[in-house]
Amino acid sequence: MSNKHLNKIVEESLHSLDGCKRAEAPPFLYTRIVSRSAADSQPNLWIRLGAILSRPVVAISCILIVLAVNFMVVKSAPQPFLGNQQADPGEEFAFGMPSLIDLETPEP
Amino acid sequence: MNQEELFKCLQQGDASVFPKLVALTQDMVYNTALSIVQNSADAEDISQEVFVTLFQKAGEFRGDADWKTWIYRICIHKSLDHEKKKRRMKNGGFLKRVFNPLPAELPADFNHPGVQYANKEMAKHLFAAIRQLPEKQRLVFVLQKMEGLNATEIAAAMKTSTDAVSALLKRAKQSLRKTLENIYQDFNHFDNN
Incomplete structure (x- = not known):
């Protein structure tokens, strides 16, 4: 297609709505x-x-608020003081290797 | 009683004039909605919404603009709202819009019933190109071409200045020219292959 021909078709298309009549509304619209x-x-x-909550802006805002509240609750929760009272896990659960004497001593 | 008098009666709470007002303005509303959304079922839905709003809010009309301009505003607002709702309904529509803000789906081959028979084919391509225009350019072009409004009336309906309308129209025509060129070049490419 030559440029001249292309320009002609484009111009004709741009004017294809000239003289266009109004579309008529469907019957029984008033009813x-x-x-x-x-x-x-x-x-x-x-x-x-449901219509309000299904709006993306509302839905995303709600999610962000829930996340923010969660974050604030986690941040503001008092940390339990373990300090010196914390037991050594090695002692608590006896992770150390038992000696042979301990293993082979028969129970009375 | 003319249209304006009918509207004034409705504004003052006389509901008996509503059917007449609908009969006189329904084509204007339907045609505007149809030209914007390019779908007859959606346009009918929008027309219904526009008239329900008109009936409910006529009393609130302050008269700061022409009453027809007010109806055009409602119609434009409802049509754009309807398009947004439709896009939202599609799966992942919101995410698509965030990452790709270009207009979503193109309706297949829209034919406006008022277009002259000889121009149907070219008008079909023009409507496809119109669909790809940015929102404001699309509205300005549609209101001028399909409703025959002048720059002042369009400016009032869109709450903008006449200079802005002229600039939008100019840009709309430039964009349409480019899009149509691409459409016809693609057709030519397919015809040659």
């Missing part, structure tokens, strides 16, 4: 508006709540 209006006048609480 549908009335029934919709009646339905809208009795809004279901759960539907409205």
